[in-house]
Amino acid sequence: MLTPSGCARALVAAAFLLIFPSACQSGGNKSPQVQRALREFEGAYPLEARPLGTVRTFDLVAEPTEVPLIDGHRLRVWAYNGQVPGPQLRIRLGETLRVRFTNRLPQETTIHWHGVRLPNAMDGVPHATQPPVQPGETFVYEFTPKDAGTFWFHPHVRSSEQVERGLYGVLIVEDVEPPPYSRDVVWVIDDWLLDETRQIFPRFNTRHDLAHDGRWGNVITVNGRTDEVLRVRPGERIRLRLLNSSNGRVVTPDFSGLQAKLIAVDGLYLSAPIDPSGFELAPGNRVDIDLTFNQLSGAPLRIVDRFHARQSNHLADIVIEGEPLDTPTFGSPARAHVPAWKVGLEVPEHHTFRLNARGGGPLGIEWTIDGLAFAGHAHPHASGLTLKQGQFYRLRYVNESARLHPIHLHGMFFRLLARDGVPVDELFFRDTVLIHGREEVDIALVPTDAGSWMMHCHILEHAEAGMMTMIDVKKE
Numbered sequence: 366m367l368t369p370s371g372c373a374r375a376l377v378a379a380a381f382l383l384i385f386p387s388a389c390q391s392g393g394n395k396s397p398q399v400q401r402a403l404r405e406f407e408g409a410y411p412l413e414a415r416p417l418g419t420v421r422t423f424d425l426v427a428e429p430t431e432v433p434l435i436d437g438h439r440l441r442v443w444a445y446n447g448q449v450p451g452p453q454l455r456i457r458l459g460e461t462l463r464v465r466f467t468n469r470l471p472q473e474t475t476i477h478w479h480g481v482r483l484p485n486a487m488d489g490v491p492h493a494t495q496p497p498v499q500p501g502e503t504f505v506y507e508f509t510p511k512d513a514g515t516f517w518f519h520p521h522v523r524s525s526e527q528v529e530r531g532l533y534g535v536l537i538v539e540d541v542e543p544p545p546y547s548r549d550v551v552w553v554i555d556d557w558l559l560d561e562t563r564q565i566f567p568r569f570n571t572r573h574d575l576a577h578d579g580r581w582g583n584v585i586t587v588n589g590r591t592d593e594v595l596r597v598r599p600g601e602r603i604r605l606r607l608l609n610s611s612n613g614r615v616v617t618p619d620f621s622g623l624q625a626k627l628i629a630v631d632g633l634y635l636s637a638p639i640d641p642s643g644f645e646l647a648p649g650n651r652v653d654i655d656l657t658f659n660q661l662s663g664a665p666l667r668i669v670d671r672f673h674a675r676q677s678n679h680l681a682d683i684v685i686e687g688e689p690l691d692t693p694t695f696g697s698p699a700r701a702h703v704p705a706w707k708v709g710l711e712v713p714e715h716h717t718f719r720l721n722a723r724g725g726g727p728l729g730i731e732w733t734i735d736g737l738a739f740a741g742h743a744h745p746h747a748s749g750l751t752l753k754q755g756q757f758y759r760l761r762y763v764n765e766s767a768r769l770h771p772i773h774l775h776g777m778f779f780r781l782l783a784r785d786g787v788p789v790d791e792l793f794f795r796d797t798v799l800i801h802g803r804e805e806v807d808i809a810l811v812p813t814d815a816g817s818w819m820m821h822c823h824i825l826e827h828a829e830a831g832m833m834t835m836i837d838v839k840k841e
């Protein structure tokens with residue numbers, strides 16, 4: 366039972382945070398564990414956008430082009446505004462983003478705003494939230510993000526081809542008062558499969574890629590280069606935002622030996638900064654790192670990926686040079702609270718998703734969720750699950766396959782509770798979690814936004830071969 370004082374407290378919180386007041390009325394038939402989880406969630410992040418009335422307008426055009434990428438030769442790509450990565454869209458929390466998008470590709474497309482809590486109609490899922498944008502057509506995306514942080518955008522039609530060809534960009538929503546870093550730097554990590562002519566290997570969704578962990582390439586780039594160098598001055602304190610935009614490759618960037626703190630995951634701040642080492646940056650994931658360079662110049666610092674224990678991959682270098690600067694001193698930004706949700710594992714799971722594969726379907730292999738595959742469709746009308754806005758849920762994933770599945774939910778953040786039944790205490794929310802072969806993962810969430818939200822594997826070949834479904838969030 367919700368005590369009267371608890372109810373009054375919830376109503377006070379409601380006034381400030383637009384908490385769902387109905388949680389009070391129906392509190393009586395919720396278990397004490399669920400009531401506790403909901404109380405812990407209060408104030409974790411804003412429930413509503415607060416538009417300031419400022420509209421920031423950008424034009425985006427998707428079209429085939431040639432760019433001097435990778436080692437400087439002409440690479441034929443598909444790009445937003447002729448750039449790979451696409452233009453960096455930067456707004457401040459409370460501002461409204463308006464993107465006038467034009468499709469000049471030979472295929473239909475959409476833009477999905479990965480990680481952004483926005484109105485369902487702006488989510489960019491073809492046939493589910495909008496008709497696909499046909500070649501030659503224009504579509505206007507307009508929304509006010511509810512959260513500050515590092516987000517990204519990419520097509521949601523034939524993603525395994527369109528993202529691989531170069532269509533992606535970063536959306537940064539700055540805090541109302543951004544912390545005073547010396548600089549804010551973005552590293553977009555991508556993995557390319559080039560053929561012997563050094564062009565993008567033109568066959569997509571190959572049997573090999575479908576049967577394994579998607580399309581892993583032979584060239585890894587940071588911001589489109591194999592030789593990205595970040596030049597810093599002694600004393601600088603940098604906010605480094607990393608995105609993994611690869612179709613399939615997972616990277617574990619190694620910052621050991623540096624003064625580095627992990628401050629945000631998938632856009633949202635942690636409740637306290639932690640050591641970034643070992644974070645598996647799966648396709649779709651973002652991390653923000655707080656880096657301070659106290660040492661004077663020296664040998665270039667090599668940042669490598671250590672996802673595979675036996676083979677490390679070079680990502681980029683950091684060179685310290687020049688006149689020293691005064692290091693800005695301030696506490697690393699953090700979220701006031703992230704629910705511990707230790708009670709989450711005591712709440713019965715609302716649903717168990719079973720992830721697996723089988724032969725068949727248009728691509729020869731189908732990746733399934735609960736035995737269903739939506740191959741070649743980004744628009745399953747059959748909803749996999751219905752949830753209620755403002756309610757607390759534990760969901761479980763059982764990976765019955767031996768492959769990797771970075772599972773991504775649109776329109777909501779979740780917390781990881783356990784891997785293989787062992788509680789995991791992450792100090793952060795996520796929108797994407799890597800599930801390893803044969804692994805079982807428990808997550809918890811409170812959906813905040815009504816609508817039809819996609820859930821899929823972010824290994825884009827797995828998604829194209831069916832590993833996607835919809836979660837319908839109903840108003841309470």
Ligand code: C2O
Pocket residue numbers: 477479519521649773775819821823
């Ligand atoms: Cu990057 Cu449906 O997601």
Ligand code: CU
Pocket residue numbers: 769770771822823824827828832
């Ligand atoms: Cu997968």
